[in-house]
Amino acid sequence: MAERFEIRLAGSGGQGLVLGGLIMSEAAAIFDGIYxxxxxxxGPESRGGASKSEVVLSKEEVDYPKATNPDVVLLFTxxxxxxxxxxxxEDAIVIADADLVKTEIPDKYKKKVIVPLTxxxxxxxxxxxxxxxxxxxxxRELTGIVTEASLEKALMERVPKGTEEMNxxxxxxxxxxxxxxxxxxxDMKGK
Amino acid sequence: MAERFEIRLAGSGGQGLVLGGLIMSEAAAIFDGIYxxxxxxxGPESRGGASKSEVVLSKEEVDYPKATNPDVVLLFTxxxxxxxxxxxxEDAIVIADADLVKTEIPDKYKKKVIVPLTxxxxxxxxxxxxxxxxxxxxxRELTGIVTEASLEKALMERVPKGTEEMNxxxxxxxxxxxxxxxxxxxDMKGK
Numbered sequence: 001m002a003e004r005f006e007i008r009l010a011g012s013g014g015q016g017l018v019l020g021g022l023i024m025s026e027a028a029a030i031f032d033g034i035y036x037x038x039x040x041x042x043g044p045e046s047r048g049g050a051s052k053s054e055v056v057l058s059k060e061e062v063d064y065p066k067a068t069n070p071d072v073v074l075l076f077t078x079x080x081x082x083x084x085x086x087x088x089x090e091d092a093i094v095i096a097d098a099d100l101v102k103t104e105i106p107d108k109y110k111k112k113v114i115v116p117l118t119x120x121x122x123x124x125x126x127x128x129x130x131x132x133x134x135x136x137x138x139x140r141e142l143t144g145i146v147t148e149a150s151l152e153k154a155l156m157e158r159v160p161k162g163t164e165e166m167n168x169x170x171x172x173x174x175x176x177x178x179x180x181x182x183x184x185x186x187d188m189k190g191k
Numbered sequence: 192m193a194e195r196f197e198i199r200l201a202g203s204g205g206q207g208l209v210l211g212g213l214i215m216s217e218a219a220a221i222f223d224g225i226y227x228x229x230x231x232x233x234g235p236e237s238r239g240g241a242s243k244s245e246v247v248l249s250k251e252e253v254d255y256p257k258a259t260n261p262d263v264v265l266l267f268t269x270x271x272x273x274x275x276x277x278x279x280x281e282d283a284i285v286i287a288d289a290d291l292v293k294t295e296i297p298d299k300y301k302k303k304v305i306v307p308l309t310x311x312x313x314x315x316x317x318x319x320x321x322x323x324x325x326x327x328x329x330x331r332e333l334t335g336i337v338t339e340a341s342l343e344k345a346l347m348e349r350v351p352k353g354t355e356e357m358n359x360x361x362x363x364x365x366x367x368x369x370x371x372x373x374x375x376x377x378d379m380k381g382k
Contacts, residue, residue, distance in 0.1 A: 026237070028233070035232075036232075037231065040216065042216055042227045042229075043220060046217070
């Protein structure tokens, strides 16, 4: 891992981005021994339902917990794409929901991953609201930033009883999606 | 409100501090039009179950989302008291769970509030896990940092269906506790 690794999850309230970020941080810190912070920032725009969750992972204590130059950016709504795409660095992994984001992600983003997260959730598990879990499974597979076992453990500690199987399946669908929609990123890994 | 108002909720995993902080931030930002951030930081100590949630409220966009000199500190376990009391400023509102914290809070903290949050939860609602909601009801009443209506609205949007009544009651118990255990703080308010 680099000294500092930043993830930004941007979308709307109800998409479970806070929970997604929380689970990633807990996987890193509690099970992988990495320092982690997870931050939500709310401004007047929150009234319109915008939601942003940021995760910073580091080998050392995280001094500044906001993402300043994210390595991974999830764009989960069109509004999120319009706001956050312009500030993405070119070598970031830019993940966009294929159905919810209309903005075209330019080809200069060589690690863009356009993936129908919400559709996969609906068709694969029958519940749109697990799209956030599919997203973190996808991010994990693309980055290797936390281990698969840690992410599953952290997930199991946060989800309501009775939903474990559904959530485990969502994680697996995210992993699968990384190979289907993000093979070019996996091929570039480490280069 | 001052330019920046910081709240630190420190205890252990399972006490619902992340949710408590989230609800306070959302009350402030979504319903009261204040900028808010909510941050969890995790380090190697998280393995032992320590949990810390911080809320920063501000009239302007929050640049640095960690609490640097909290105005309110909730100490929800003995370990949290040992770690965070030494760095409390003297005029902070220091809230300690009367049964879970053994460390004596020195009298120089004129705004200390020793309150049996967990016991109130158990006796008043029958569920220990709403102690976090009692805590935010208490903090709201002591500080007035968000409105009562906003906090209730934010709470209702975050709690599981079917638990609304229990959570509303927990909020009311927190308000009541502010008058029973924190009357001296209410008397000092604005001085």
